[in-house]
Amino acid sequence: MTQPIRKMPHIQVLDGWRGISILLVLLGHLFPLGPKSWQLNAAFAATGMAIFFCLSGFLITNTLIYRPLVREFLIRRLCRIVPLSWAFMLVVLLCEHARFKVFLAQMLFVANYPPFFLTLPTAHLWSLCVEVQFYLTVALLFALFRHRGLYLLPVLCLIVTGIRIATHTEISIVTYARVDEILAGATLALALESPRFAAIKSALEQRWLILLFIPLAVASANPLAGPLGYLRPYIVTLMVGQTVLFAPGLIGKVLRSRTLFFLAEISYALYILHPLVDVGWLNTGPKIVRYIKRMPALAVVFVGAWASTRYYEHWWIAQGKRWSRRLAPVSTATPAQKTRVADMA
Numbered sequence: 001m002t003q004p005i006r007k008m009p010h011i012q013v014l015d016g017w018r019g020i021s022i023l024l025v026l027l028g029h030l031f032p033l034g035p036k037s038w039q040l041n042a043a044f045a046a047t048g049m050a051i052f053f054c055l056s057g058f059l060i061t062n063t064l065i066y067r068p069l070v071r072e073f074l075i076r077r078l079c080r081i082v083p084l085s086w087a088f089m090l091v092v093l094l095c096e097h098a099r100f101k102v103f104l105a106q107m108l109f110v111a112n113y114p115p116f117f118l119t120l121p122t123a124h125l126w127s128l129c130v131e132v133q134f135y136l137t138v139a140l141l142f143a144l145f146r147h148r149g150l151y152l153l154p155v156l157c158l159i160v161t162g163i164r165i166a167t168h169t170e171i172s173i174v175t176y177a178r179v180d181e182i183l184a185g186a187t188l189a190l191a192l193e194s195p196r197f198a199a200i201k202s203a204l205e206q207r208w209l210i211l212l213f214i215p216l217a218v219a220s221a222n223p224l225a226g227p228l229g230y231l232r233p234y235i236v237t238l239m240v241g242q243t244v245l246f247a248p249g250l251i252g253k254v255l256r257s258r259t260l261f262f263l264a265e266i267s268y269a270l271y272i273l274h275p276l277v278d279v280g281w282l283n284t285g286p287k288i289v290r291y292i293k294r295m296p297a298l299a300v301v302f303v304g305a306w307a308s309t310r311y312y313e314h315w316w317i318a319q320g321k322r323w324s325r326r327l328a329p330v331s332t333a334t335p336a337q338k339t340r341v342a343d344m345a
Contacts, residue, residue: 008066013243014059016255017051019263022270024048029124030277030294039223046171046221049127050181050236052271056131057185058240060138061150065193070143072324077135079320080268084313085128088272092121109133112173121275126173133175134182150190157183161230170229171221184233188241204238205246213239269305269313277301 027033028045063073089106096119105117110133112118112126141149160180164170169177191197217239219225220232247255254260263270277297283290 006066013247013255015264016260018267019260021048021051022267043218043222047218050232053181054185054237054240057182058189061186061189064142070139074139075324076320079316083316084272121279130175153183153186165230181233184237188237204242209242266305266309269308273301273305
């Protein structure tokens, strides 16, 4: 029986978390944070990525719950991710005179596996490899088992965490040792859809919990925290999930702020482009000089990210929607299928 298509609700606080995630990544990658021995740069960047992955798992799973159309899902997701990342890869790798196998591994989104075909300006694209591999996996599960396939995601999440514990891997860029951060977000989406988790949802509505989750999330991303890193996917997911259910007072206002919404809108382009502030001449001279150079360079990246989002990426997103509608099977098309759903990616 064909599952009905429903309009996916827009959860405003998730925009705030996306804005926070890119802000943490930028701070962690580009600016000194505290004494070096505290490893706050690594902690902030990893926290930002964990939030980003959680949001991705949550939204991707919700997309298939509300719009159970696999071909449409894949077309729209690839049109969202591929055009800018491929353009960035081509320009950077051509400038670096990279070998063909580096091009191939990066453009097929498998460069995050040994021997790691990543270069310095494209090293951050390991996360897109994890993302795309997750898209293909969840699409395959859904194509084979429909909605029941989604309930394999929590099982896979626990398996991945089990692999990390067994191999003493607190953090990694390899998919099978990192994708539990996405799968935990997917589990949150399933939990919020199910009445069986009513007790957990009720517990998460306690105001004080967010004050516990925030420092725990940052601590779990710090290399100094040791085994606490195994729980990072779950701590971050509980933190985000708590605000989805109940965003209290000042925290709710911050997550719904226009500044974070703007950062969320351009977050993907910012993430792709931000290493450009630290290449070539910009990465020469004493440390203080390099940081001074980064400020105007970062302003240029912000402008470029805004332009990319507004024009280049917007065109491809619209094109993906047109292609997916064109390929939709006529025999199963209904007025509900023609309902425009807000793009939350």
